[in-house]
Amino acid sequence: MNRFVALLACLALAPLAGAVDSGQRFEDPVEQSRYERVIRDLRCLVCRSESIADSNAPLAADLRREVETLIRAGRSDEEIYAFMTERYGDFVLLQPPVAPRTWLLWAAPALFLVGGIAVVLVVVRRRARIASADPAALDEEPDRP
């Protein structure tokens, strides 16, 4: 039993061991935190669902080094994202940009919510109408509104 608990504790700690790039790259804590944020926003194009902060692919290491170089050169976050999209396309950003061609994508959750609410309202109202006209009808044939 104790062993089992110890195993569980180890497993719970496992995600913390996953940091690929844990070293301090910058003296300046502001630059270090910018670096950490930017590499979390950039997709590793080899592993697709990982950021370059999480991936140990050679490309991810190259791109982390590139981000470091750009920060040292005094580039802003926007300039770094632009540098990456000029070369790799929007796909390199884990969060797609808001632009006319992505409006549908960004609006989709809201559209689905509105659609769902509309369906619920229609069903509830129809049921209420039937119930008030003939309360017994609901018990007899609940599946046919």
Next chain:
Amino acid sequence: MKLPLRFLVPALVFAVLVGFFVVGLNRDPGQIPSPLIGKPAPTFALESLGDPAWTVGPADFAGRPWLLNIWGSWCVGCRQEHDALMAIAEQGRVPMMGLNLWDDRARALRWLAELGNPYVSVAFDPEGRTAIDWGVYGAPETFLMDGSGRVVKKHIGPITLEVWEREFLPLLAMTKARP
């Protein structure tokens, strides 16, 4: 007349979903479109693989269409496409430069000695710095540039003679036809 709407709405929703899936599932997730298409090819001046004293780059092809093939001796897909590259070089329609990526010089030279060398020159990029400028995310990748130095085509993954004839040759004919 309630029936039509009750059946029409789910049918429409279903049709829209089918449309999304047909388009989405037929896309090859391995082919990420390159933002470089139509733009001037990124320039570089790198050491030649064979002779560190020699510098090679896109400037060598000024005014002519050319190919850039990204490869490394560590890359399985590159070995797979090597015969096709040799055949393309044999045709002699367009000069091909190699960009040797994340590699060891001796190992890369041995590869060319053993399998044959389809390249007019090979740029040596062990750090992958130039590859970033080209938006390269693996090997093999093959770019075609037109006479004005613009990127007209990027192929991701091993090239075959079929791909070469179907996708590259028509573009090459177009760039050559243009004054």
